[in-house]
Amino acid sequence: MNPQYITIHNTANSSAGADAEAHARLLAGGNNRTASWHYTVDDHEAWHHIPDNENAWHAGDGGSGTGNRKSLSIEICENSDGNYAKAEDNGAWLAAYLMKKHGIPLSHVVPHQKWSGKHCPRKILDHWSRFIAKVEAHYKGEAQPAEWDGKSFPGRAAFIIGQSHPAVTLLGKRLIAHGYGDYYEVGAGPTFSEVDRKACAAFQRAQGWSGAGADGYPGPVTWERLMASAPGENEPEPKTEYHRVKVDGEQVASFAKDDNVIDKVVEVVRESLESDNKEIKIEIERVLL
Ligand SMILES: [Zn+2]
Incomplete structure (x- = not known):
C-alpha cells in the first residue's frame, strides 16, 4: 500500500488500563474481531502494529474500499485512567508526523465515519475541525502542549515520585480537606512526593481498599472520591x-x-x-x- 489517507478512530474502550500497550497485546495475541490497524496512541506513547506499506482492516469499507486500501489508521485510546485530552493531542501529533512522512495532505486526514458511516472517532466527531486544526498546528510545529483542565483525573502519569504536575497540588489540597493534613508539614505542592503518596494511601485505606488499591497512587476512582465534598465541607453554616x-x-x-x-x-x-x-x-x- 502507498498510503494516501490517514483515518482517525477512537478505541470505544473506556475501561481502565485499555491503553496503547494493552491494544498492542490484543493484536499480537490474536484478537477475536476481524480488525487490524496501524497505530494505537494513548496519553504517553504510540504503538506501531502493522507496517505503513501494508493494508489493515479498519475502515469498514471492505476489501476494495479506499479506507482499507489507501489509508493508514490511528486508534486513539479513551481509557478512563488516562488523560484523554493528552491522548487526543498525541493522536494529532502522530497524524501530522505521518502526513510529513508520506506526503499526505491535511484534507486527507479523515474520520473513520467517512468510509463506512460508523460513529467513529466517537469522542472527536463533535469537534472534528478543532482536531484538524491541532493536526495542522503539529504539522507546522506550532502546537501548544495539551493542558490539564484543572479538575478531571489527569492520568496516572501525573503522579510520579519526584515529578511535578499541577494536579498534584490539587491532590494535596483535597487530601487535606478530607482530613489528611497531618501528613503535610508545609502544605500541598506540585511535586508528587512520599508525603502525598502516604496521605493518599491512608485515604484509600479509609475507603476500605487494600493492596494495590491502597498503594497511594491515585486512580480515577480515588480522584472522584477526593473531589467530592469532605464531610462538613461546603455545607452552609447553620443559621441562627x-x-x-x-x-x-x-x-x-x-x-x-x-x-x-x-x-x-x-x-x-x-x-x-x-x-x-x-x-x-x-x-x-x-x-x-
Ligand atoms: Zn473506527
Whole structure:
C-alpha cells in the first residue's frame, strides 16, 4: 500500500488500563474481531502494529474500499485512567508526523465515519475541525502542549515520585480537606512526593481498599472520591434566628426562635405597657445570623 489517507478512530474502550500497550497485546495475541490497524496512541506513547506499506482492516469499507486500501489508521485510546485530552493531542501529533512522512495532505486526514458511516472517532466527531486544526498546528510545529483542565483525573502519569504536575497540588489540597493534613508539614505542592503518596494511601485505606488499591497512587476512582465534598465541607453554616425586643430604643430581651417566642414577646410587651410611661416605643427585630 502507498498510503494516501490517514483515518482517525477512537478505541470505544473506556475501561481502565485499555491503553496503547494493552491494544498492542490484543493484536499480537490474536484478537477475536476481524480488525487490524496501524497505530494505537494513548496519553504517553504510540504503538506501531502493522507496517505503513501494508493494508489493515479498519475502515469498514471492505476489501476494495479506499479506507482499507489507501489509508493508514490511528486508534486513539479513551481509557478512563488516562488523560484523554493528552491522548487526543498525541493522536494529532502522530497524524501530522505521518502526513510529513508520506506526503499526505491535511484534507486527507479523515474520520473513520467517512468510509463506512460508523460513529467513529466517537469522542472527536463533535469537534472534528478543532482536531484538524491541532493536526495542522503539529504539522507546522506550532502546537501548544495539551493542558490539564484543572479538575478531571489527569492520568496516572501525573503522579510520579519526584515529578511535578499541577494536579498534584490539587491532590494535596483535597487530601487535606478530607482530613489528611497531618501528613503535610508545609502544605500541598506540585511535586508528587512520599508525603502525598502516604496521605493518599491512608485515604484509600479509609475507603476500605487494600493492596494495590491502597498503594497511594491515585486512580480515577480515588480522584472522584477526593473531589467530592469532605464531610462538613461546603455545607452552609447553620443559621441562627432570634427576636430582639427593644423598649424605647433599649434592648430589654432577646428570644431564640422557638414555639414559645410569641408568648415571650407578649410577656415583655405586657410588662412594658404596665409601666407609667405615657408613650412607649416597642420594637421587635427578627435577627438572622
Ligand atoms: Zn473506527
